[in-house]
Amino acid sequence: MTKQLNFHIKELDSMKKYPNEIFYKGNTSLLRKRKISIVGTRKPNSYTKQITHKLANELSKREIIIVSGAAIGVDAISHNAAGSLNTIAVIANGLDIKYPAINSKLIDSIEKEGLILSTYKDGEKPRNYTFVHRNELVVALGEILIVTQADEKSGTLTSINYALEMGKKVYTIPHRLNESLGTQKLVEEGLIEPIYNLDKFLDTFGTINKNDSELDTYINSFPLYEEALKKYKEKIFELELEERIIIENGYIKPI
Incomplete structure (x- = not known):
């Protein structure tokens, strides 16, 4: 059931205009926790998928809530890697509409265990301007x-512009030549900062929650499939059935 938020979110004061109405489904206590926004292309390459997953998953283990926009690609990877309990999805339409449809299971899960936000009433369909406004809200929520x-003409660049206008630090990951030209250009201009050492970057946000399972840590090390079966046979099969991992070239990769 869609509800209207009845308290002020201080992080949204950084927006050009504080939203007149904010609607939600889920656990609003996540808004009071430390939050980081992760966004990017709808068509990430395999390297981006791997690093995005690691960043979101490891930050979540440090009790940081991951905020993204529920789109396909980087957004969905970020939500999945954080886990529904530890993520906030901001969508560009009414909360009664599951968009994009391909992510309907993910959105359902976040509604039940995490938090879904929108500034649009039920029945409002997504439009070009609603995505832009959605991007601003996603950026505002994260520290x-x-x-x-992101490509040179990617819509993600509007998110970067919002972050810079808000005075927030923007990070990216290093890419090969002719890949992610949108972020590479901004790195060259000194506007955003590349993460060269993932572990060092992650450690600036605290230590890992000791309650996280040994299996999660193992899966995120991209182990050999045969070795994983020997250690966690039934669990590996469960993760495959739940489509939480894929097997590529004999290695397990988290989705």
Whole structure:
């Protein structure tokens, strides 16, 4: 059931205009926790998928809530890697509409265990301007913005512009030549900062929650499939059935 938020979110004061109405489904206590926004292309390459997952998953283990926009690609990877309990999804339409449809299961899960936000009433369909406004809200909620991949004409660049206008630090990951040209250009201009050492970057946000399972840590090390079966046979099969991992070239990769 869609509800209207009845308290002030201080982070949204950094927006050009504080939203007149904010609607939600889920656990609003997540808004009071430390938050980081992760966004990027809808068509990430395999390297981006891997690093995005690691960043979101490891930050979540440090009790940081991951904020993104529920789109396909980097957004969905970020939500999944954080886990529904530890993520906030901001969408560009009414909360009664599951968009994009391909992410309907993910959105359902976040509604039940995490938090879904929108500034649009039920029945409002997504339009070009609603995505732009959605991007601003995603950026405002996080203390920093991480953009793992973006092309030169990507809509993600509007998120970076919002972050810079708000005075937030923007991070990206290093890419090969002719990849993620949108972020590479901004790195060259000194506007955003690349993450060269993931572990060092992650450690600036605290230590890992000791309650996290040994299996999660193992899966995020991209182990050999045969070795994983020997250690966690039934669990590996469960993760495959739940589509939380894929097998590529004999290695397990988290989704």
